[in-house]
Amino acid sequence: MKGEIVFNKKLSDKYYYMKIKSPDFVINAKPGQFFMLKTQNFDYLVDPLLRRPFGICDIDNDCFTLLYILIGKGTYLLSNLHPGTIISFSIPLGNPFTIVKNSKVALIGGGVGIAPLLFLAKTLKSNNNFITLYYGGKTKDDIHLIEEFEKYCDNILISTEDGSIGSKGVITDLIKNFDYDIVYSCGPKPMMKAVINLFKNKVSKIEVSLDERMACGLGACLGCIVYLKDGEKIVQKRCCIEGPVFDGYKIVWEH
Structure with a gap:
């Protein structure tokens, strides 16, 4: 295209x-x-x-x-x-986020990982959801598009590691409320892993968008393999085809 x-x-x-x-x-x-x-x-x-x-x-x-x-x-x-x-460019690829209606949702993004959460926020707002955005970065230079998010998010909490904007610390430090129907997250893997651990047994569903290295985007090169729990087994999935959105609770983060 x-x-x-x-x-x-x-x-x-x-x-x-x-x-x-x-x-x-x-x-x-x-x-x-x-x-x-x-x-x-x-x-x-x-x-x-x-x-x-x-x-x-x-x-x-x-x-x-x-x-x-x-x-x-x-x-x-x-x-x-x-x-x-x-x-x-190509056509739109990969599996999207699940869109819920009439729910309380949390969006948790870090750095450039905030990107796919804007389109998600707009779509969720059009489906009558109450949206809280948690947005973290290293410095104020990592925080962008706030005015756009304000159009769709009911609450916005920001943190930076150096305290140059928002609260000082990592974004998971600001998460005190766990009363959400679903959580969506995209950003650095250590952040998403921390999000999973924080919400475990408190929220039934977390979807994460993974940013793996992709060479073809069509599933042929097998360069974007991620590891998921499947019962007692660990299986391989292609991020570009079966993802990039996955059930966060199934990700094997140590691989």
């Missing part, structure tokens, strides 16, 4: 926010899905060879957005693309 870049905003030294116009993409997009994006737009270049996976951050009419962080050549090239550029 192809779309036109509407904007490519620099939010901080390492965070960028991009909007792409593509009516065909947004028709089938669901919260929690991802897509594989070609980070350079010159047909005669083959470096980087592989597309990069990104979560769908939000849907706005016939456009979708992504939040990304500079971590290598691919995202560096992406950060230099200008509005009007035609860019190539």
Whole structure:
């Protein structure tokens, strides 16, 4: 698929926010899905060879957005693309979050892992849910899109490890209420593991979105294997096909 870049905003030294116009993409997009994006737009270049996976951050009419962080050549090239550029990407991929109705829900995100929770928050609000957002980062430079989340979340709690915005500490320090019907989380694995341990036996369902290295996004390369509990067994699942959203209680975090 192809779309036109509407904007490519620099939010901080390492965070960028991009909007792409593509009516065909947004028709089938669901919260929690991802897509594989070609980070350079010159047909005669083959470096980087592989597309990069990104979560769908939000849907706005016939456009979708992504939040990304500079971590290598691919995202560096992406950060230099200008509005009007035609860019190539896959259809929406992977399994989405479960959407509940008339419930109390908690969204727990860390760093760039906050990205897929915005589209989720918007969808949950349209289904009459009461939403609390817990958002953590290392510094204030890791906290973004708060004004967007305020449109959909009833409560927002923020923490940073250095105390530069919100409370000082990690985000799980702020979780005192466990009266939720479902919890959704995306972010660093240590954070999500801590969330699982904190809510264990207190909330019946937790869904997590995993950010594994994906080369193909189609399940062929087996490069994004995650390990899940299946009764007494431990089974392998492909994050790109069976995920990226999983039952948090089934994840084997030590693998």
